[in-house]
Structures are given as C-alpha cells and as structure tokens.
Amino acid sequence: MSSGGCSIVWFRRDLRVEDNPALAAGVRSGAVVAVFIWAPEEEGHYYPGRVSRWWLKNSLALLDSSLRSLGTSLINKRSTDTVSSLLDVVKSTGATQLFFNHLYDPLSLVRDHRAKEVLTAQGIRVHSFNADLLYEPWEVNDDHGHPFTAFSAFWERCLSMPYDPESPLLPPMRITSGDVSRCSSDKLVFEDESEKGSNALLARAWSPGWSNADKALTTFLNGPLLEYSKNHRKADSAATSFLSPHLHFGEVSVRKIFHLVRIKQVVWANEANKAGEESVNLFLKSIGLREYSRYMSFNHPYSHERPLLGHLKFFPWVVDEGYFKAWRQGRTGYPLVDAGMRELWATGWLHDRIRVVVSSFFVKVLQLPWRWGMKYFWDTLLDADLESDALGWQYISGTIPDGREVDRIDNPQNSPRSLVGYKIQLMKFHFHPFFFFLQFEGYKFDPNGEYVRRWLPELARLPTEWIHHPWNAPESVLQAAGIELGSNYPCTIVEIDAAKARLEEALSEMWQLEAASRAALENGTDEGLGDSESIPIAFPDDLQMDLDYEPERNNANTVRHYEDQMVPSMASSVFRVEDEEASLDLQNSAADSRAEVPINLVNQELRREVVNPGNMQIGRINGTLPQFNVSTGMRNGEDSTAESSSSSSGRGIVPVWSPSASTYSEQFVGEESGIGTNSSYLQRQQQSHQLMNWRRLSQTG
DNA sequence: GTGAACTTCCT
DNA sequence: GGAAGTTCA
Numbered sequence: 001m002s003s004g005g006c007s008i009v010w011f012r013r014d015l016r017v018e019d020n021p022a023l024a025a026g027v028r029s030g031a032v033v034a035v036f037i038w039a040p041e042e043e044g045h046y047y048p049g050r051v052s053r054w055w056l057k058n059s060l061a062l063l064d065s066s067l068r069s070l071g072t073s074l075i076n077k078r079s080t081d082t083v084s085s086l087l088d089v090v091k092s093t094g095a096t097q098l099f100f101n102h103l104y105d106p107l108s109l110v111r112d113h114r115a116k117e118v119l120t121a122q123g124i125r126v127h128s129f130n131a132d133l134l135y136e137p138w139e140v141n142d143d144h145g146h147p148f149t150a151f152s153a154f155w156e157r158c159l160s161m162p163y164d165p166e167s168p169l170l171p172p173m174r175i176t177s178g179d180v181s182r183c184s185s186d187k188l189v190f191e192d193e194s195e196k197g198s199n200a201l202l203a204r205a206w207s208p209g210w211s212n213a214d215k216a217l218t219t220f221l222n223g224p225l226l227e228y229s230k231n232h233r234k235a236d237s238a239a240t241s242f243l244s245p246h247l248h249f250g251e252v253s254v255r256k257i258f259h260l261v262r263i264k265q266v267v268w269a270n271e272a273n274k275a276g277e278e279s280v281n282l283f284l285k286s287i288g289l290r291e292y293s294r295y296m297s298f299n300h301p302y303s304h305e306r307p308l309l310g311h312l313k314f315f316p317w318v319v320d321e322g323y324f325k326a327w328r329q330g331r332t333g334y335p336l337v338d339a340g341m342r343e344l345w346a347t348g349w350l351h352d353r354i355r356v357v358v359s360s361f362f363v364k365v366l367q368l369p370w371r372w373g374m375k376y377f378w379d380t381l382l383d384a385d386l387e388s389d390a391l392g393w394q395y396i397s398g399t400i401p402d403g404r405e406v407d408r409i410d411n412p413q414n415s416p417r418s419l420v421g422y423k424i425q426l427m428k429f430h431f432h433p434f435f436f437f438l439q440f441e442g443y444k445f446d447p448n449g450e451y452v453r454r455w456l457p458e459l460a461r462l463p464t465e466w467i468h469h470p471w472n473a474p475e476s477v478l479q480a481a482g483i484e485l486g487s488n489y490p491c492t493i494v495e496i497d498a499a500k501a502r503l504e505e506a507l508s509e510m511w512q513l514e515a516a517s518r519a520a521l522e523n524g525t526d527e528g529l530g531d532s533e534s535i536p537i538a539f540p541d542d543l544q545m546d547l548d549y550e551p552e553r554n555n556a557n558t559v560r561h562y563e564d565q566m567v568p569s570m571a572s573s574v575f576r577v578e579d580e581e582a583s584l585d586l587q588n589s590a591a592d593s594r595a596e597v598p599i600n601l602v603n604q605e606l607r608r609e610v611v612n613p614g615n616m617q618i619g620r621i622n623g624t625l626p627q628f629n630v631s632t633g634m635r636n637g638e639d640s641t642a643e644s645s646s647s648s649s650g651r652g653i654v655p656v657w658s659p660s661a662s663t664y665s666e667q668f669v670g671e672e673s674g675i676g677t678n679s680s681y682l683q684r685q686q687q688s689h690q691l692m693n694w695r696r697l698s699q700t701g
Numbered sequence: 702g703t704g705a706a707c708t709t710c711c712t
Numbered sequence: 713g714g715a716a717g718t719t720c721a
Contacts, residue, residue, distance in 0.1 A: 151712050394712075395712035
C-alpha cells in the first residue's frame with residue numbers, strides 16, 4: 001500500500017539485488033530510492049581496514065550498476081551520523097517508508113534501533129528484514145526456550161527446525177526510481193593515495209560484487225565442494241569456497257547458498273557419495289559457525305570485547321609490544337606461523353586452518369591479549385567480520401562456554417568446586433592440541449613445506465624434513481640452505497618448553513587470582529584482585545609495519561594508516577563518558593551493592609561507543625544504560641512499525657536495545673549486571689586508569 | 702534412595 | 713579428558 005511517497009531502501013551489508021528482502025519489499029511498495037551511507041567513524045576502533053574498504057568500494061560500484069540496469073541508482077552519503085543522514089534523505093525525497101535488512105553486531109543493533117525510533121517518530125514507516133541468516137537469533141532456542149550455549153546443539157537445531165529457511169527471492173524485474181532530484185549523491189572515498197598501490201594488487205585475485213559472488217558460489221558448488229572435506233586441512237589447497245568476503249558484505253545470500261548446497265546434498269546422498277556428503281556437512285558447519293557468530297553477538301553483545309567465560313579475566317596476559325610486532329611481521333621463528341602472517345599482510349587472506357595456527361600461537365605461546373590479535377585481523381583481513389572473528393578468537397582463547405558452565409559463570413553463589421571445572425576446561429584448551437600440534441602435527445597442513453616456501457623464501461632451500469622446525473636442523477643443513485638462524489631467519493621467539501612452563505605459571509596465577517577474587521566476593525569485600533581485562537582495550541601506538549617486511553609493498557611511501565584505526569586511549573575516551581555519567585554511576589553502585597568482579601574497562605569501552613557512536617546521544621532511560629533485550633517482550637510486536645520478512649515466527653521483531661533488565665545473557669560475565677559496579681569502580685580508579693596507557697602497560701608486562 | 706558405572710558432550 | 717546426566721544394581 002503505497003502512500004504517495006516513495007520508499008527508501010537502505011543498503012548496508014546486503015549489497016545484492018538478488019534475495020534481498022528489503023529491496024524486494026521496497027520495490028513492491030512502489031518507487032524506490034536506494035541509499036548507502038558511509039559513516040565509518042561510527043564504528044569506533046572497528047573502522048574498516050584498508051582491504052575491507054577496497055572491497056566495499058568495488059562492491060558498491062557493482063551494486064550501483066545493477067541498480068541502474070533495473071531503473072534506479074545508488075545514492076551515496078558520506079556521514080558522521082547515519083541516522084541524521086537517513087533523515088536528510090527522507091526529507092529530500094519525500095519518502096514515507098524505510099526498508100532495511102538486519103545486522104547483528106553491537107553497534108548496528110544500537111544504531112538501527114535508534115534509526116527506527118527516530119524515523120518512526122517522524123511518521124516514516126520502517127520495515128526490517130532478515131537477509132543475513134537462515135533463522136533469526138530469537139527463532140532458535142533449546143527445549144526450554146533458552147538460547148543455546150554450545151555451537152553443536154545450536155547447529156543441530158538449525159538443521160532440524162520445524163520450518164525451512166526462507167527460499168531465496170529473485171532479483172526485481174525492474175525498479176521504479178523515486179524522485180532524487182533534490183537528493184544529491186556524495187562521492188565516497190574509500191582509499192587514500194597511499195593505499196591505492198597496495199590495493200591494485202587485490203584486483204588480481206578478487207572480484208567483489210554480488211554477481212561475482214554468485215559466480216564464485218557456482219564455481220565452488222560445481223567443483224571444490226565435493227572435495228571440501230578431503231582438502232580443507234591443507235593450508236594451500238584451492239578447496240576453500242572463498243565466499244567469506246562476499247558473505248561479509250552480503251553480496252551473496254546465505255539462504256541461497258544453503259538451498260543450493262542442500263540440493264547437492266540430496267544428490268550425493270542418493271548416489272551414496274560418502275565424500276560428498278561429508279563435504280557438504282563440513283561446509284554447512286562453516287555456514288553454521290557464521291550463523292552462530294551472529295547468534296552470539298545478538299545474545300551477548302559484548303562478546304567481541306570480553307571473554308564469555310569469566311576466568312580469562314584473571315589471565316595475566318603478556319603485554320609485550322615486541323612479541324606483538326614479531327607476530328605481525330612474521331618473525332616468530334615458527335615457519336608455519338610466519339608464513340601465515342606474511343600471507344595475511346601481503347594478500348589480506350588466510351586459510352582457515354592457518355588462522356587457527358597463528359591465533360593459537362598468539363594466545364597460547366605468546367600469551368598476548370586476544371583482542372589485539374582480533375583487532376589486527378580486523379585491520380588486515382579481506383573478510384574481516386566482527387562477529388565471526390570474535391567467535392574465532394574467543395574459541396582460540398578457550399572462553400566460549402560449552403553449554404554447562406552457563407549457570408555458574410561468575411556467580412558468587414556457586415560452589416567453589418566448580419572452579420575445578422573451569423581449570424580443566426582451560427588447561428584442555430591451552431595445552432592439549434596446540435603444543436603437540438606445533439611440534440609434530442603442524443606439518444599435516446603443509447606436509448611438503450610448499451606453503452612455507454612460498455611465503456618464506458629465505459627458507460626455500462631447506463629440506464622438507466626441517467622446514468617446519470629449522471631450529472632442530474643440523475648446522476650443516478642450515479648452511480647448505482643458506483640459513484643463519486637469528487640472522488636471515490629469526491630464532492624462535494619463545495621456545496616451546498619455555499612457553500609451556502610460562503603458560504602453566506600464568507594459568508596457576510590466573511586461578512589464584514580468581515580464587516582470591518572469589519574469596520573476596522564471599523567475604524563481601526569489594527572489587528577483588530587484578531583484572532587483566534583492563535589490558536586489552538589498549539592497543540599499541542605504533543602499529544606500523546616495517547616496510548622491509550612487506551613482500552608486496554615496494555613503494556616506501558605506502559605507509560599504512562593506522563591513526564584512523566587506533567583504539568582510543570583510555571584517557572581520551574572512556575573518561576569523557578565517565579564524566580558525563582558520574583552521578584548516575586554513583587546511584588547505580590549504591591543500588592547495586594552486591595559485590596561483583598571488578599571493573600571491566602572493555603565494557604566501558606563498548607559502552608562509550610554504544611552510548612555515543614559518532615557523537616550522537618542515545619538516551620539512557622531511567623538512569624540506566626541501554627541494555628540488550630532478548631526477552632520475549634519484544635516478540636509480540638512491541639514495535640508495531642516493524643514488519644519482518646515473511647517468516648512465520650519472525651514477524652514484528654527488530655533487534656532492539658532497551659533498558660529492560662533480566663535477559664538470559666545476564667548469566668555471562670556480568671554483561672549487564674556488572675555495568676553499575678563497573679562504573680563505580682572506574683570512577684574510584686579514575687586517577688590510576690587515566691595514567692594507564694600503552695607504554696605504562698608494556699612496562700608492567 | 703544411593704552410589705557406582707556408563708554415556709554423552711565439548712568454536 | 714573432565715563433568716553432568718543417565719542407568720542400573
């Protein structure tokens with residue numbers, strides 16, 4: 001029912017015309033104005049990295065040309081305030097409706113909710129849809145109606161839901177363009193001069209854009225998918241789908257992938273093609289992990305900044321800039337790790353297996369704070385994806401709940417013996433697979449050393465026998481290969497045995513701290529002890545790659561720009577908000593005197609962004625911070641203006657932040673419940689935290 | 702009812 | 713490989 005005015009279709013990470021529910025609904029409602037708003041400052045320190053911006057630029061160009069062939073074009077807006085820009089577009093086009101597809105990262109959840117509120121208040125009808133997932137997060141629950149807390153159970157349920165995911169929609173036949181004569185389109189700049197040279201190389205390997213994504217999908221389905229299971233262990237194989245960057249920007253619909261893969265599954269099942277079936281299941285699992293990452297982000301919106309299991313709060317991370325740099329540059333002395341890091345820097349891509357290798361090394365051997373690693377991935381990966389990367393790093397760090405710890409996490413009421421459970425859990429994650437793997441098994445990813453030789457030419461002449469552990473090679477062999485350890489290839493930055501010992505120490509320290517904190521809680525003493533989570537917020541100042549270690553970068557002027565990607569210093573960001581909210585926090589802490597695990601600065605940081613993304617104020621209601629509400633209240637169309645796609649159970653739901661308390665996720669590491677006390681702690685600690693910057697931290701490490 | 706043994710689960 | 717859930721004597 002078109003009401004005279006046109007409709008805005010707001011594109012974000014759904015850069016496709018096929019199976020795009022928001023676009024389809026907009027087109028159905030009449031004339032359409034398609035809009036993309038570029039407001040990267042709103043992303044805070046998750047300002048997209050260079051390669052990611054390159055992708056976006058190209059993807060948008062393709063979307064625009066597709067829209068043009070259908071009868072309209074893409075209006076681009078450069079903005080520091082997405083919601084204001086939306087309003088501007090509404091006003092200049094006389095639009096009466098807004099259509100968009102859901103996103104699930106914490107910032108989008110807040111921003112989109114605000115957009116909906118603001119536009120609705122202006123009399124605009126807002127409709128939002130699921131275009132990114134097989135099922136919306138709130139559709140998938142266990143038998144008790146609670147969200148799942150373990151991936152496997154979650155995925156099993158997804159695959160056996162009583163109704164199938166929506167069938168993919170065809171692209172619109174044509175689009176009637178709304179009146180954009182008074183709505184200008186900005187020229188968006190996604191790369192500066194210094195970045196163009198590096199980016200030029202990307203185009204040789206990648207083709208962004210929805211139609212290319214579709215080709216990549218077809219290629220994969222007709223080729224590598226069959227061998228996916230067999231090949232996916234190899235670092236080098238071409239068996240990956242290479243769909244992840246396409247998926248990140250929504251150039252291809254997960255539901256389309258799912259449907260097509262399932263067709264293959266049926267065919268191969270009929271043929272009793274075991275390898276094919278296994279491959280399909282494995283590939284679907286990777287789709288499932290992507291779904292789960294959104295699920296986690298929705299249910300635990302702090303999961304990109306805070307461990308979901310509390311014990312890691314007490315892990316004494318090694319805050320060592322030198323280690324961090326060596327890891328980034330691929331100079332750790334572990335060939336497989338170094339090869340991976342150099343490939344990442346040179347190409348923006350890393351095979352999934354190698355991601356696990358380098359990130360495990362980061363967390364378990366170097367024991368650097370995982371958020372640094374995650375941030376570096378964010379800056380360098382072509383398919384950087386907040387939710388997926390958060391899930392991945394939390395997994396590597398062993399902080400993903402496995403479904404049993406849920407009701408004991410950070411809950412003072414629980415019996416001390418649950419500690420044992422944590423302990424073992426973490427020991428398992430840390431010790432078991434990795435050290436073994438590093439020493440003996442790593443080679444199965446790259447049995448012939450081809451991968452290492454490609455990315456570490458200095459090791460190319462080393463016989464395969466030694467290629468993964470040159471430190472064991474006889475001197476004569478090294479000499480013959482032209483290698484001098486410590487000179488043209490580094491000695492191991494940390495030896496395995498030393499790392500193992502240090503890890504044991506670190507873990508026991510962690511348990512002591514946790515026990516002490518627990519004891520303090522039981523005594524009603526405040527705060528407890530050390531909180532290593534205050535580290536990860538800081539990010540070293542000089543995240544500059546040394547140019548001589550960048551194989552693909554011959555131009556000395558192509559210095560990477562990190563200023564815009566810098567994690568704000570604590571002094572400059574957290575405390576500004578703190579000041580504004582000082583009085584409130586006092587109230588909160590008085591009301592919430594129940595002793596809590598101490599402050600989590602990370603939480604403060606998210607809060608800063610959430611409360612104040614790009615200088616827009618999101619109101620606090622009743623003196624509390626916006627909290628994420630997954631309670632059932634909003635299921636019943638608390639939001640009457642929103643209309644979900646056509647999902648039978650999904651109608652009326654838009655992911656929403658609201659001040660209402662009592663969410664399931666409270667059970668995790670004080671996501672909500674900790675806010676009040678955290679703030680008060682912060683306030684009291686203000687002085688000391690203000691002084692804390694990277695340098696100071698590095699001295700303590 | 703109770704504890705031992707067995708099963709199942711673990712991005 | 714440890715712990716919660718289940719079965720069985």
